[in-house]
Amino acid sequence: MSILISKDTKVITQGITGKTGQFHTRACRDYANGRAAYVAGVNPKKAGEDFEGIPIYATVKEAKAQTGATVSVVYVPPAGAADAIWEAADADLDLVICITEGIPVRDMIVVRDRMRREGKKTLLLGPNCPGVITPDELKIGIMPGHIHKKGRIGVVSRSGTLTYEAVGQLTALGLGQSSAVGIGGDPVNGLKHIDVLRLFNDDPDTDAVVMIGEIGGSDEEEAALWVKDNMKKPVVGFIAGVTAPPGKRMGHAGAIISGGKGTAQEKLSVMEACGIRVTRNPSEMGKLLKSVL
Numbered sequence: 001m002s003i004l005i006s007k008d009t010k011v012i013t014q015g016i017t018g019k020t021g022q023f024h025t026r027a028c029r030d031y032a033n034g035r036a037a038y039v040a041g042v043n044p045k046k047a048g049e050d051f052e053g054i055p056i057y058a059t060v061k062e063a064k065a066q067t068g069a070t071v072s073v074v075y076v077p078p079a080g081a082a083d084a085i086w087e088a089a090d091a092d093l094d095l096v097i098c099i100t101e102g103i104p105v106r107d108m109i110v111v112r113d114r115m116r117r118e119g120k121k122t123l124l125l126g127p128n129c130p131g132v133i134t135p136d137e138l139k140i141g142i143m144p145g146h147i148h149k150k151g152r153i154g155v156v157s158r159s160g161t162l163t164y165e166a167v168g169q170l171t172a173l174g175l176g177q178s179s180a181v182g183i184g185g186d187p188v189n190g191l192k193h194i195d196v197l198r199l200f201n202d203d204p205d206t207d208a209v210v211m212i213g214e215i216g217g218s219d220e221e222e223a224a225l226w227v228k229d230n231m232k233k234p235v236v237g238f239i240a241g242v243t244a245p246p247g248k249r250m251g252h253a254g255a256i257i258s259g260g261k262g263t264a265q266e267k268l269s270v271m272e273a274c275g276i277r278v279t280r281n282p283s284e285m286g287k288l289l290k291s292v293l
Helices: 019-031 060-067 078-090 105-117 160-172 193-202 219-230 264-273 282-292
Strands: 011-014 038-042 054-057 071-074 095-098 123-125 131-134 138-141 150-157 177-182 208-214 235-240
Touching (some): 011 019, 011 060, 019 038, 019 138, 038 060, 060 078, 071 078, 071 138, 078 095, 150 160, 160 235, 193 208, 193 219, 208 219, 208 282, 219 235
Parallel strands (some): 071 095, 150 177, 208 235
Antiparallel strands (some): 131 177
């Protein structure tokens, strides 16, 4: 079992005719070892054409109706990416994964509010995220597939590169992953740590979780408090940005300390108080996880 995606998931690529969409669709299709996981692309100007045998449709609704796809991945440029997210939600897909970086904050506020107001069932992962992978089954996004190994450890992270670092350490220690989820570092996004932790908690094939956060906001603290009261499996954590000066954005748009809130130390303290084992050294995430099993 896994969370969010599996070998049976059928995927639509929104933005399949751009260089980025084509490059990563090809890589993800190859990772699926010939299974027809990537079943459609969407571009209203290229409808009726195909990309290496993958048919292109004018709309997400049409692509869903013709293929039975339940998930889409968005590589649409920033100016149109929020509209692409809404199109996926309006088609009632189960999940839309937005890889695009640099979407205007106002656009994301509008589309996320609309999804909530209209009660859309579609889950949003991202934007500005690496995507999600269930090792040896399916990857949707830009992560390097070869570092992943099938197993029973869940990974959830705001940082793409730190996701890869944690996965690489786990694999080197012989610990495979059930799923690895990059939630993205933008201030306005979809799934949070707490949402992914709930999924891992309910997944019978996940035994423990690595949770990676960053400075800024309070999502990690809220997730830690939920873990204290609800999580049945061990969680270890790391927070990036210990040396970040207040008021300065570090890397991601959401990684900014403001008004004394959102510091790495504050997050680490709350996590420790909630029973989460933490490390202040990113090179020790894998060893720390192994020590709690």
